[in-house]
Amino acid sequence: MARGSDWLKRAVTGACVALLVVILGGCSFFGGGPQSVNHPAGSNMRDIWNLFIPIFWMSVVVFAIVQGVLLYSVIKFRRKPGSPEPHPTHGNTKLEITWTIIPALILAVITVPTIAKVSEFAKVPKNAITVQVVGHQWWWEFDYPGEQVVDADEMHVPVGVPIEVKLRSDDVIHSFWIPRLAGKQDVVPNQNNHLHFTAEEIGTFRGQCAEFCGEQHANMAFTVVVQSQADYDAWLAHNKLPAAEVPSSNQLAQQGQQVFFTAGCVGCHTISGMEVNGVKALGDVGPNLTHVGSRTAIAGEVLPLTQENLAKWVHNPQAVKPGTLMPNLGLTQEQANQVAAFLESLK
Amino acid sequence: MAQSTVTEQRAHYRRSTIWEWITTVDHKRIGILYMFTSLGFFLIGGVLALLIRTQLAVPDNTFLGPGTYNEVFTMHGTIMIFLAVMPLNSAFFNFLIPLQIGARDVAFPRLNAFSYWVFLFGGLLLLSSFIFGAAPNTGWFGYANLTTLTYSPGLNVDFWIFGLQILGIASIASALNFFVTIINMRAPGMRMMRMPVFTWMTLVTSVLLLLAIPSLTIGLVELTFDRYFGTLFFEPTAGASVILWQHLFWIFGHPEVYIMVLPPFGIISEILPTFSRKPLFGYPFVVYSGIAIGFLSFGVWAHHMFAVGLGPVPNSVFATTTMLIAIPTGVKIFNWLGTLWGGSIAIKTPLLFASGFIGMFTIGGISGVMHASVPVDYWQTDSYFVVAHFHYVLFGGSLMAILGGVYYWFPKMFGRMLDDRIGKIQFWITLIAFNMTFFPMHFLGIDGMPRRIYTYQSNMGWDFWNFEETIGAYLLGVSMLIFAFNILKSLRSGERAPADPWDGRTLEWSIPSPVPAYNFAVVPTVHSRDAFWEMKYGSTEETEAQKANLNPTPEAERKIHLPPRSYFPIVAAFGILGMGTGMLMHGDGMAISWYVFGAGILVLTLGLFGWSFEPNH
Secondary structure (H helix, E strand, C coil): CHHHHHHHHHHHHHHHHHHHHHHHHHHHHCCCCCCCCCCCCEHHHHHHHHHHHHHHHHHHHHHHHHHHHHHHHHHHCECCCCCCCCCCCCCCHHHHHHHHHHHHHHHHHHHHHHHHHHHHHHCCCCCCEEEEEEEECCEEEEEECCCCEEEECEEEEECCCEEEEEEEECCCCEEECCCCCCCCEEECCCCCEEEEEEECCCEEEEEECCCCCCCCHHHCEEEEEEECHHHHHHHHHHHHCCCCCCCCCCHHHHHHHHHHHHCCHHHCCEEEEEEECCEEEECCCCCCCCCHHHCCEECCCCEECCHHHHHHHHHCHHHHCCCCCCCCCCCCHHHHHHHHHHHHHCC | CHHHHHHHHHHHHHHHHHHHHHHCCCHHHHHHHHHHHHHHHHHHHHHHHHHHHHHHCCCCCCCCCHHHHHHHHHHHHHHHHHHHHHHHHHHHHHHHHHHHHCCCCCCCHHHHHHHHHHHHHHHHHHHHHHHCCCCCCCCCCCCCCCCCCCCCCCCHHHHHHHHHHHHHHHHHHHHHHHHHHHHHCCCCCCCHHHCCHHHHHHHHHHHHHHHHHHHHHHHHHHHHHHHHHCCCCCCHHHCCCCHHHHHHHHHHHHHHHHHHHHHHHHHHHHHHHHHHCCCCCCHHHHHHHHHHHHHHHHHCHHHHCHHHCCCHHHHHHHHHHHHHHHHHHHHHHHHHHHHHCCCCECCCHHHHHHHHHHHHHHHHHHHHHHHHCHHHHHHHCCEHHHHHHHHHHHHHHHHHHHHHHHHHHHHHHHCECCCHHHHHHHHHHHHHHHHHHHHHHHHHHHCCCECCCCCCCHHHCCHHHHHHHHHHHHHHHHHHHHHHHHHHHHHHHCCECCCCCCCCCCHHHHCCCCCCCCCCCCCCCCCCCCHHHHHHHCCCHHHHHHHHHCCCCHHHHHCCCCCCCCCHHHHHHHHHHHHHHHHHHHHCCCCCHHHHHHHHHHHHHHHHHHHHHCCCC
């Protein structure tokens, strides 16, 4: 018997130490990633985090009480030789009513600010700038209504200004999530959802689809670029312009342009203001490529944008991102390099 | 010559044994079938979990491609819910309910066998999708319109639909059976408020199943019509709202959570009093809390949909109802602690698992309250935080209790004890490995890792915990192998179990282990809660008379009428499998599909016909 309880003590101590290691380890190991929510950089996520912290500490108290009483009881009241027969208590109405009312009060304390925030999140500030977001399998499109700017993979917003994000999907359900700036909002076909937040810091913030949307759900990420108002205005002004002429000095890009306009790319992609041998690129299935060369990543952030990666992508998209809706057009490696040079030139 | 006769006899004996299991209508045998079948499915679900963890162990891993990964995580969830936890609970319903209420069998023994065979065939149909390379791949809640033909043209979704439809039939039949059994078959004097808590929770669960499954059935029928007959229930281009699916699914899906967790609440409420030598603290509170949870569980479904955009008013209402359901759940936890307090606690394996359940389920409950706060849920939903949450509820909660229940009732089922020392080792490895695997998922949720991604890049700060979780998952796998080893070893050579190895309180401990076919030689008369405890330690004249009845004479045994064996349940179940197969063939465009479907209907009809006219004595 004594041997058994020693063994038990050792096991319990071991478990406690392991738990402590995990918890202390957690303190130093989480946070600080590009999608870590514990350092909010947007008003919406800051509100969420500020609501979470008190709930978290209340949870810690409840957790400590329950685990404490549990461990204490199991250790203190464990059967020893000669233990007296326990008193057959059937209950204690006062005690039971108490521990019904106390959790009810704690929950009421949580419910009130919850409902307050829910209605606050639903009210869009009057001076908000609107960005129309469209979720596609498996990339994000960003339209700036009234500005004639259509972009992909990268959303630009000015710092300190309320942003209203309108969400639309033409295929399946996605969920729009920029962890450091705001909570999620689903992107549902046939339903106009929206979300608003104010970015509080200049910088880039990674976002990602959060609702399973098919084969390449994992590679449906994007970047939010938060800029000063001046930089944002300059970016808008540049992106309103039609595509840049391909410089005649860039032989490879010139050839790539020919390939692009003959190989079928124009069926899905738009390059505004460009016409080659009477063919215009006006497709609206894939991302708008008018200023693709100025972005930092391609294909739902699966690859950073470099000429080499672009070539890899157009040469065999299925190898880079299995299941992507971009078909394999059978370009030779040489053609792929040419197209990559052309796309890279579209700053 | 003599040799061959012996062999023939043996072969005949073996055949007849298998035939006995196939035609059995004995609730105990059906319970054992449920247990081993669902442990087998649990093993498959566990292997899939290890595949998931292997893929996620390191960033940019190419161990599984996206297609396979999506199949694996969908099947992991579907198997664990429909083919492991639910039927493991069913194993306990089957084995225990008649024993706990002092009955000789369930109300409808053949329907009970039918439920099992339909469950088995449904499970096999679902699993056969792996053989055809078309395992379901749209997540266990299969959100429309990803599941329509446009976005899921293969048979994957069809396997999911017909697998779940068939399993739904099994659940409905079984729920009806246990509802009627508990209401009608109780021994004299077993009033509702004298029933063991496990029986109470089974009653509530049966009602939940009866009311919840139809909602899933309707959703699946609509989806079938969309996919096969061109209706437009979930077609947004025709003006449909795809949110309809989510409502139908979660009106089933949230009660489903309690369908999986109420029976474990019952198991805990049996184990704790036995090992503390005290009655359950606040029995009426525990029972009423269970009923309250049952009612409220139908009013909280939209908390799975806070980010869907239902609007501030629905979100606030459902946040409030979700907070409400936490109250009865908390009450139960405090009552369990009250049961332990001041007891004389025997530290045996079942008690360890029951304590582990309280500890781990509390963590899952607390994180559940966090999600109930809508804005916090905007962050946590669909992230690894929520993955941590539901594993604390379903593994740390349901499965811990089920493991405890297996250790507790194994002697009653097989007449042999599970090894307690191995059991304790298994408990500690399970507890530690479980926390290694799932606790860090909270951290990953804070680090913004979405669920259901097959790969991630290494600059996300997710590498360390994912790797550590994979180690934990393999260790968890080891703990389950120890469990399997303990079962196999104890079945062969475990210590023989007496009728009442734990000094139990409820009626199942009053009869021999393993239980004779007729359960109770003389149907007991019940005078109080914890009926058997009262018989053992009470001192009234009635209890003295009861004691005398526990050991029947052989003549008394021979007079007991038991329902005869029947093969019609498996025939009828086979017909349903045929119907499902026919529907799948239609999905594949095979011309003979309607003939197969029709043959299925014919077999089902013949089965039911034979069943109806079978002599019942």
